[in-house]
Amino acid sequence: MTDISRRDFIQVTSASAALLLSGLDNTVIAAPAKGYPMKKIGNIKNLVENEPFAFTYPDDQSPCLLLKLPNEAIGGVGPKKNVVSFSTLCTHMGCPVSYSQGRLVCKCHYSMFDVSRNGQSYQGLASQWIAQITLRFDAVTGNIYAEGVEGLIYGRIGNLKLR
Amino acid sequence: MSLFKRKDSLPIPPVDSEKYTTVCQYCSAGCGYNVYVWPENRSGTARSNAFKVDLTKQAQLMSGFSYTETMHNVITRKNGKKYNLAIIPAKESRINKGDYSIRGGTNAMTAYTPTGITKSRLKDPLLRKNNGFVPISWDAAVEIIATLTKSSIDKYGADSIAMKFYDHGSSGLGFEDNWGAGKLFLSGIKTQYLSIHNRPAYNSEVWGSRERGMHELNYDVDDARLADTVVLWGANAYEGATVFYTEHIMPNLRGSSVEEKQKEFEAGEPAEAGNIIIIDPRKNATITVSQDINAEKVLHIRPNLGTDWILANAIARVAWENKWYDNDFLQKRTDLKTFEEYKTKSLQLSKSLTALLAEAENITGVPVKQIEQAAEWMAKPKAGNFKRRTLTLYEKGIIWNMKNYDQVAAIAQLNVLTHNVGRVGTGCGRLGGHQEGYVRPPAPTPGSIYAGGPPKNVDKYITGGGGKIYWVGATDPYLSTPNSQFFKKTIHNRATNLLGYLEQGGIPADPKAYAAKVLEAFEKTNGLFVIVQDIYMTHTAQDAMLILPAAGWGEAVDTSVNCHSRLLRIYDKFMDAPGIALPDWKILALVGNKLKALYAAEGNKEMAERFSGMDWKTDAEVFLAGSHEFGDNKVAEADEAKLSAECYKGVTHEILRKLGNEGIQTPVRQDPATGKLIGTKRRYKYSFASKDGLFKWYGTDAWTGYPAEVSKYINNPTYPYWFTTGRSQHVWQTMYHDKLIPEKYLSLPLPYLEVHPEDAVKLNLKSGDMAEVFNEEGSCLALVYVSDATKPGLVFGIMYHAKGSMNNVISSYTDPKTTIPWLKGTKVGVKKYNGTPDEAIKTVSLLPNNNFTM
Numbered sequence A: 001m002t003d004i005s006r007r008d009f010i011q012v013t014s015a016s017a018a019l020l021l022s023g024l025d026n027t028v029i030a031a032p033a034k035g036y037p038m039k040k041i042g043n044i045k046n047l048v049e050n051e052p053f054a055f056t057y058p059d060d061q062s063p064c065l066l067l068k069l070p071n072e073a074i075g076g077v078g079p080k081k082n083v084v085s086f087s088t089l090c091t092h093m094g095c096p097v098s099y100s101q102g103r104l105v106c107k108c109h110y111s112m113f114d115v116s117r118n119g120q121s122y123q124g125l126a127s128q129w130i131a132q133i134t135l136r137f138d139a140v141t142g143n144i145y146a147e148g149v150e151g152l153i154y155g156r157i158g159n160l161k162l163r
Numbered sequence B: 001m002s003l004f005k006r007k008d009s010l011p012i013p014p015v016d017s018e019k020y021t022t023v024c025q026y027c028s029a030g031c032g033y034n035v036y037v038w039p040e041n042r043s044g045t046a047r048s049n050a051f052k053v054d055l056t057k058q059a060q061l062m063s064g065f066s067y068t069e070t071m072h073n074v075i076t077r078k079n080g081k082k083y084n085l086a087i088i089p090a091k092e093s094r095i096n097k098g099d100y101s102i103r104g105g106t107n108a109m110t111a112y113t114p115t116g117i118t119k120s121r122l123k124d125p126l127l128r129k130n131n132g133f134v135p136i137s138w139d140a141a142v143e144i145i146a147t148l149t150k151s152s153i154d155k156y157g158a159d160s161i162a163m164k165f166y167d168h169g170s171s172g173l174g175f176e177d178n179w180g181a182g183k184l185f186l187s188g189i190k191t192q193y194l195s196i197h198n199r200p201a202y203n204s205e206v207w208g209s210r211e212r213g214m215h216e217l218n219y220d221v222d223d224a225r226l227a228d229t230v231v232l233w234g235a236n237a238y239e240g241a242t243v244f245y246t247e248h249i250m251p252n253l254r255g256s257s258v259e260e261k262q263k264e265f266e267a268g269e270p271a272e273a274g275n276i277i278i279i280d281p282r283k284n285a286t287i288t289v290s291q292d293i294n295a296e297k298v299l300h301i302r303p304n305l306g307t308d309w310i311l312a313n314a315i316a317r318v319a320w321e322n323k324w325y326d327n328d329f330l331q332k333r334t335d336l337k338t339f340e341e342y343k344t345k346s347l348q349l350s351k352s353l354t355a356l357l358a359e360a361e362n363i364t365g366v367p368v369k370q371i372e373q374a375a376e377w378m379a380k381p382k383a384g385n386f387k388r389r390t391l392t393l394y395e396k397g398i399i400w401n402m403k404n405y406d407q408v409a410a411i412a413q414l415n416v417l418t419h420n421v422g423r424v425g426t427g428c429g430r431l432g433g434h435q436e437g438y439v440r441p442p443a444p445t446p447g448s449i450y451a452g453g454p455p456k457n458v459d460k461y462i463t464g465g466g467g468k469i470y471w472v473g474a475t476d477p478y479l480s481t482p483n484s485q486f487f488k489k490t491i492h493n494r495a496t497n498l499l500g501y502l503e504q505g506g507i508p509a510d511p512k513a514y515a516a517k518v519l520e521a522f523e524k525t526n527g528l529f530v531i532v533q534d535i536y537m538t539h540t541a542q543d544a545m546l547i548l549p550a551a552g553w554g555e556a557v558d559t560s561v562n563c564h565s566r567l568l569r570i571y572d573k574f575m576d577a578p579g580i581a582l583p584d585w586k587i588l589a590l591v592g593n594k595l596k597a598l599y600a601a602e603g604n605k606e607m608a609e610r611f612s613g614m615d616w617k618t619d620a621e622v623f624l625a626g627s628h629e630f631g632d633n634k635v636a637e638a639d640e641a642k643l644s645a646e647c648y649k650g651v652t653h654e655i656l657r658k659l660g661n662e663g664i665q666t667p668v669r670q671d672p673a674t675g676k677l678i679g680t681k682r683r684y685k686y687s688f689a690s691k692d693g694l695f696k697w698y699g700t701d702a703w704t705g706y707p708a709e710v711s712k713y714i715n716n717p718t719y720p721y722w723f724t725t726g727r728s729q730h731v732w733q734t735m736y737h738d739k740l741i742p743e744k745y746l747s748l749p750l751p752y753l754e755v756h757p758e759d760a761v762k763l764n765l766k767s768g769d770m771a772e773v774f775n776e777e778g779s780c781l782a783l784v785y786v787s788d789a790t791k792p793g794l795v796f797g798i799m800y801h802a803k804g805s806m807n808n809v810i811s812s813y814t815d816p817k818t819t820i821p822w823l824k825g826t827k828v829g830v831k832k833y834n835g836t837p838d839e840a841i842k843t844v845s846l847l848p849n850n851n852f853t854m
């Protein structure tokens, strides 16, 4: 289980190291912050390609989706490293985003986030990439767990700071 | 697993944080922002904080308050202490109402931090010595420049000094810096070889409108919500002036401004969701977003490159033929003598309508049906015979088109013919790129070829061996000037020759001896002494002899106006400039004052006098000094057209600080009775800006094909593709800040080229490949996106990028009437690049940025 995560980690690290060599600094790998709950979201057997599964994380006011993509994705888990998860609150002004054709689209001002590329806002108004949920995959059971959030969920001062 | 460090919580400003108001440093929209600064070790609470927002709860969508990862930073002030900095879109600004774009959302990230991403900011004056730059003091730098400038003027004349400086607002410190540059170069040095940041000469890009009596910024943001039809002509509003589109055009298309219309329109006048006409060879995101909102309300017209004025005249002719004009307005407000010339040359009344339209279709490639529909949407009276209200905004696709003067004049005249200026929901002018803040003594060339011009082409002058000193301020012509590869090569050679001479026998350490040796080099070589004044090392600076570190946005007090309301606001100082960097006006004043002293010392009173009036102590003093240039503004409302568009006489920094995000709209008048300062919402309701107040018509040229610089490629199979350029939503200008921000450089890692799917098949290209774009002017390498935004036979490239310029292939053609270049069109060959692709493509998104469908 953690084995796969570790391989992902190395994979992305090598891409980042290459970026560092080409003169783009500040590209670091952030470890998930402490204090996030571990939450079982589903099982790989039940995921259908390109059909998002909705859940909330780290609390019930933060809608997210879990997604099996056709190809490997940055931060993806599972045997094909193609299972990813994101907050569905647009980082621009908090409207809900929907999934289609490899990206999350917000119809409020048309920001679009590439789900296989770390949730980068490749078009639109959002200056912050959408928050990606860190996943853990259990290779024995096929279970998928959320275990952290990378990036700030829109509309909160801290991901774990609602009262 | 993030590609860069992410945050999952943000510091909270305590109630007593320092609070400032500012305006975004980037685009023409000029979104309002609030700035909070507080010591790093202090914190407010979720309930009690300077934002006055309850942070204990999950925010609702579109609440108007956003505080994201990219809106916070930690700065170090000159006192050595660290402070939190939050830069938040202002909900109370009527420009953005809390909205912001991908560019402005990262304002905080651009703040200087000694160890963070902006640590490479310039901190000291740098002198090139023995193939490297060494820091020197301001005294030494000023001594060198002033001595060299004086000697060069005395020996070779003022024209031996050439300059290229920005003249805008926002990221440059608007009125203050522009007055400083104006005093030094226009009053003091008095060279004719002046040029403005992105172009080879010193000119307006819209003399075609101004010489008609219509300044290009004549509307208000409200007009975009109130118009029956918005026309965007070569103006990619969604990606270039983003929040103006999302807050003012989008609501109109969605029909959510109908109630506002009902209030503002005449009784009984129809008010519906607006139409939009977008004239652009590409199907860019402005078009596809508009179509996604309401496709029936969108007319997309795709003219052949360079042909827009023929299209504008054809639309005008259809309006004329249908009598969709207000005869009373034409008679009273426009000059009927020149109108005859317009009717003959532009409307071509001697030709039948059918013949004219057939000819227009043939030249522009636009079907007659679309020309007729455009005329209808722009000019056909509404039910009940109410005049239609059309707001027409053009930008780089027009001003940087072939035949700049005629393009702009044709669009201005189409809108005046149909009385689409000076009324609610109308206007005709620029969408704008950056904000404005122009106040300078009169320029040596007052206008186009019809008004004392054209101005000198500085690029041609210095690449042809002219000039001794070339002073570049906050612009990077190695990337941004047309024909940039040739420009770069030539300047590099001249700079290298100068350096080579200086290095023989060693570069003198003493500033006076150094200057003496440079003068020797001027005699013995064709050397050019390049001075670059900027906030970062630039491409051009690599060939500079002297680099001067400038203060940036937020590091000095700035005042500017936005483009869509001419809203004057203060952009306050909330942090310190790095090292000993100074505001541009101060650097220019140091040199001016030194020149004055040098001339005074040798008893040359006349020359000393030319450099007087630059002994300002504060930015507020510079602002005040500039205001006198505007003349008397004690005029009645009906005489607003007599005022210069950016007139702010009577306004002070103090007043603007009190007005905060509200600001005041230029031209500002002082009420003749009360002396009260009054802004101007919308222009030309009563008269135009000509001597007699009448709009001056002009007969445009007929179509005569493409200029030699481009026509040489036509029918040449080596260069089969038309090439045009533009900008990306993500980044600002040369990416001077954005190249350091991971959210930006990872998404836009390389210069890029859009290729239509049909051409991609022919060229064996797919998204993520690299391609070489080339012609006889030069070449460049770009990342390929296969995209239906372009047409078959047309490729599109980002104009320039931190990693390279596509202006390398742009010709040196300029409009002979204005010396404005055609930056937007030429022909090229395209070839797949078979070398190793850049690593960056592993992480960049390759999804098409104009497809919003679900």
Ligand code: SF4
Binding pocket: B024, B025, B026, B027, B028, B029, B030, B031, B096, B099, B100, B101, B102, B103, B104, B105, B241, B242, B243, B244
């Ligand atoms: S739209 Fe323009 S002014 Fe507004 S935040 Fe974006 S870049 Fe800044």
Ligand code: FES
Binding pocket: A090, A091, A092, A093, A094, A095, A106, A107, A108, A109, A110, A111, A124, A125, A126
């Ligand atoms: S809220 Fe999503 S783009 Fe504005």
